[in-house]
Amino acid sequence: MKRVYSAENAFDAQIIRDHLEHQGITATVHGNMLTGAIGELPMDTRPTVWIEDPDLYERARDLIAQFERARPEGEQWICRHCREINEPAFEICWACGRDRET
CATH class of the missing domain: 3.30.70.2350 (Alpha-Beta Plaits)
Incomplete structure (x- = not known):
């Protein structure tokens, strides 16, 4: 190994x-x-x-x-629905499942 x-x-x-x-x-x-x-x-x-x-x-x-x-570059984003912080690679919120743009 x-x-x-x-x-x-x-x-x-x-x-x-x-x-x-x-x-x-x-x-x-x-x-x-x-x-x-x-x-x-x-x-x-x-x-x-x-x-x-x-x-x-x-x-x-x-x-x-x-x-x-x-790996995707960019900045973290905050979900508009639940206010959770998400990594740039996520297109949907990992916490609530809402789309990044909604």
Whole structure:
């Protein structure tokens, strides 16, 4: 196994793992339960993504880089209905399900 990604949180690690799996690269997330120990343990406790086949390392890193470049840019937006803050990628509010424009 070989580590290909170090995430800020478990959610980001899972997204990268899913993306790699979708591209045919078997991957797993390690350390997603350690984030609660940040500052308490003398080690890097961020979740990491590992691939089973080290020969696919360069391909996996390329796929991750392409994925990160394709992430929507922009600013967070506030739902006009429930006032929840949403990330730029969301077209509907994650809290109430209303369309961004309504």
